[in-house]
Amino acid sequence: MSHEPSPANGKSIKVVIVGAGSVGVTTAYALLLSGLASELVLIDIDENRARGEATDLSHAAHFAHARVRVASDYAACEGATAVIITAGVNQKPGQTRMDLVKTNYGLFEAVVPQIAKHAPDTILIVATNPVDVLTHAAYELSGFPKERVIGSGTAMDTTRFRHELGLYYGVNPRNVHAVIIGEHGDSQLPVWSLASIAGMRLRDYCVQAGREYDEKAMDDVARRTRGAAYEIIQRKGKTNYGVASVLVSILEPIVKDSDAIVTVSRVGMYEGVGPVALSMPCKLNREGAHQDVPLLLNEVEKEGLKTSALGIREVILSVKKSDAESQS
Structure with missing residues (x-):
């Protein structure tokens, strides 16, 4: 077709x-x-x-x-x-x-x-x-x-996160609503406080499903999500299929002007740190990426996001310093 x-x-x-x-x-x-x-x-x-x-x-x-x-x-x-x-x-x-x-x-x-x-x-x-x-x-x-x-930011990590949660809970990843924010890297942050299945937060879903909410299992999900690219690169030398599909998912709402919400990286101020680029859910349309509504995070997650932003900011400043020294 x-x-x-x-x-x-x-x-x-x-x-x-x-x-x-x-x-x-x-x-x-x-x-x-x-x-x-x-x-x-x-x-x-x-x-x-x-x-x-x-x-x-x-x-x-x-x-x-x-x-x-x-x-x-x-x-x-x-x-x-x-x-x-x-x-x-x-x-x-x-x-x-x-x-x-x-x-x-x-x-x-x-x-x-x-x-x-x-x-x-x-x-x-x-x-x-x-x-x-x-x-x-x-x-x-x-x-x-x-x-x-x-x-492209943590759009790929968010996809991996939903995949891992879907496997663990035995549901289609499309029906898992959860995001990874912050750095596309080692300081990425899973937003556990907002993760849900069938409109229920994970702890509530477990109660309704008659199963225990397993903190260690969730830590393992986050670890596998964070380490997925390292494992793929170790095995085949590169990642390409997942990121290509994510890039199409970013481009589609831009082309169609559809106001879809995708977790992408954009320059801004995050928990008082900036300007720095990191990932948050953004509305995408033909004008680009917009952060219209701040994500509702708990205090622990806010600190995690700040740590991620500071880490990225440190690298940005070091690159600028190195670049200035090489040109002087």
Whole structure:
């Protein structure tokens, strides 16, 4: 069954993906199957390989009614509804996402101003790790309003969290309402106080289901969620399918202007710390990401969020200091 693109306001939807590595290409393929975009553009430093990927994708595009092409410069970003940045050094076994920061920050210094120059009205979606630090960098380097610079953040962690809770409680993850906020990394925070199934908080659900609420089991769920990427990278060397599907889930409400709530990273002030980028539930539409209603957290969760924000802020400041010293 073929899918026609679903343009917003009757306009054709052009999406540019910067970085034709495993995440970028898998995202392009997922977008083709989604029917969201009428034109996909790949930009990569290895233009020859990118052309091979584009040709292969074009054979899938025959069924998806979308055009796929490769561009050699950032002028191709002109008119893009969104530009998704997946380029950068990948996380290796044993590395944290923060270990990648210096190399990938330098890449963003070269790439983001070019995107902003040619596509001043686009929405930037950042997937490169460490995603929170680089979302903040993209915000500063682009000069865009904070609503139009969105990091994939803990959208993937939230998906993993719901998956783990669904497995434990024996329900479909779609029926589990729970979020991970803060850093897309080791200081991420599961919001236990708001997690629910069938409209009931987890403790109440357990009472109604006639089962014990197991704190240790919940700690294990959080641990598996936090360590999922490390395990995948250890086994196969990269993550790509999950993050690609998450990037499509972020782009869809932007294209369709649907006001969907997704847990993504955005620059703001969090528990008195900022400006810093980290993840909270945001309303997504064609104008970008909006934090209209503060998340209701308990005091322990507020402290956890503050700790996460301080950690990200520390890395941002250290990168800026290092960058200033290298230029002096």
